[in-house]
Amino acid sequence: MSAFAYRNGILHAEDLPLDRLIEEVGTPAFVYSRADLQAAYRRFAGALQDAGLDARICYAVKANPHLAVIRSFAELGAGADVVSEGELRRALAAGVPADRIVFAGVGKSDGEMALGLETGILQFNVESREELLRLDAVARGLGKTAPVALRVNPDVDAKTHAKITTGKSENKFGIDIRDIPELLQLAGGLPGLAIKGLAVHIGSQITQLEPFEAAFRRVAELFTEMRSAGHPLEHLDMGGGLGIAYQGESLPSVEDYAAVVRRTVGQLGVPLVFEPGRHLVGEAGLLLARVLFVKQGRSRRFLILDAAMNDLLRPALYDAWHEIQPLREAAPDATRQPFDVVGPVCESGDIFAAGRPLPEMAAGDALAFRSAGAYGATMASTYNSRLPAPEIMVSGSHYSIIRARPSHEQLMAQETLPDWL
CATH class of the missing domain: 3.20.20.10 (Alanine racemase)
Known part of the structure; x- marks a missing residue:
């Protein structure tokens, strides 16, 4: 039985409600049980x-x-x-x-x-x-x-x-x-x-x-x-x-x-x-993200997230499928509509899912990509100068930020301008 499950309508990691977690650590973020x-x-x-x-x-x-x-x-x-x-x-x-x-x-x-x-x-x-x-x-x-x-x-x-x-x-x-x-x-x-x-x-x-x-x-x-x-x-x-x-x-x-x-x-x-x-880590992790915009195109609806292909590369690289769950559980009879779930990176390949049936969502809503514990954070990059997502480990009702989200200043501090510029 997975440690990630809905309780009282909220997705939990073990005994920790994930809506509380993202209020404290932000999104996108990887969470491991x-x-x-x-x-x-x-x-x-x-x-x-x-x-x-x-x-x-x-x-x-x-x-x-x-x-x-x-x-x-x-x-x-x-x-x-x-x-x-x-x-x-x-x-x-x-x-x-x-x-x-x-x-x-x-x-x-x-x-x-x-x-x-x-x-x-x-x-x-x-x-x-x-x-x-x-x-x-x-x-x-x-x-x-x-x-x-x-x-x-x-x-x-x-x-x-x-x-x-x-x-x-x-x-x-x-x-x-x-x-x-x-x-x-x-x-x-x-x-x-x-x-x-x-x-x-x-x-x-x-x-x-x-x-x-x-x-x-x-x-x-x-x-x-x-x-x-x-x-x-x-x-x-x-x-x-x-x-x-x-x-x-x-x-x-x-x-x-x-x-x-x-x-x-x-x-x-x-x-x-x-x-x-x-086999040991894949199902023990997920990636949390928030909806930035719900965009209505001519023939498609897009959920534009604050997570992107630089955070979770597998869909762009392998056409990989990840289950997507809203953090707030939808009613059993909730209508589901097809969405293209995409990120903000300037690539048409920055897409997590095409035509995925999901309940209605709005800007600010949070969701989770399941089975992201393997080849998720380890394949991530800073493409488009995006900050790496933090990693969090949960044990019971407690959590620890095991890799913090760096600041832009910390990332740029790793670079040096040549003295002739």
Whole structure:
């Protein structure tokens, strides 16, 4: 059950009425429920445990990198999946032990490799021959040995949006499954590396189990073959990608997902690493906004908001769908009319929804974009010199501003005019 629900006609986050919150912090603003974050983690971890799997969960920081979000999972024993130096430093600062951190990504710099080695992370997920050779050189230069899992590209269609699929042969991610034997042989002769396992991740917002099953079976077969060939593989990294119900659609449960894992790789008898991101944070956050104007066009009505594509990019980038709810609950028999819900940014692409049926709204009314906890604030920008939305975490009836809205002066203070201007 979601922590975001109507009570006495007002949308609440846990026990906090959101109309009171926006009077104090303004809009636009991101709001996260700590209870929802931790409940999602417990459900995911519990399903894997109940399936009899030896599982380690490393939260995919890219989904929402706020320190308070990472700490909420670290309190429950989570590790972290990071793809940059910044994310690695955030995970460490939030209290994630280095030996629970996986460093993924196709383009790690020498400095990022060195930081991972110096802090003693769990493993590097290596995605190419070139990266393998470079990591070996960096490790030897530091007198260290890099723990490595080779990321397999199994050529499986995740049946998700083209921009977030990562497991097909034409994607930039991973190593072609046919090349893994050769690269394992190469890695075995590189003194700066210690091969620990294989990894796979086929995409994000996957809403069917078949792609997981196909990918996991291919990797399980490869894992078995490579161990039989003498390669000392110790564990398997299963990646993440399990989706959420943005439109209330019926999706596979985490128990169904765990059952797929068990029947495809359970017989290997090795520890497994999982890297969920969106599944843990997506439904635990929302974006609050106010209506600036209700504009009547020739043939369309527009709700023009104080939030924009710089705050929530997913609709403009992916044509993504987010449920939109007024903060004040509409009567069950209230008439709904189609609105184009748009922001004030000077782009025709600054649109959240086209022809969305909504109850009548007026200037000053507030609304919420649901399921904005993943890839919301982390993908935001200051386009049109707009101030970033603050982030707020709610626990019970209390809240904390975990990232304040900066002032224009603070943003401009980061810039310097050259002395010749």
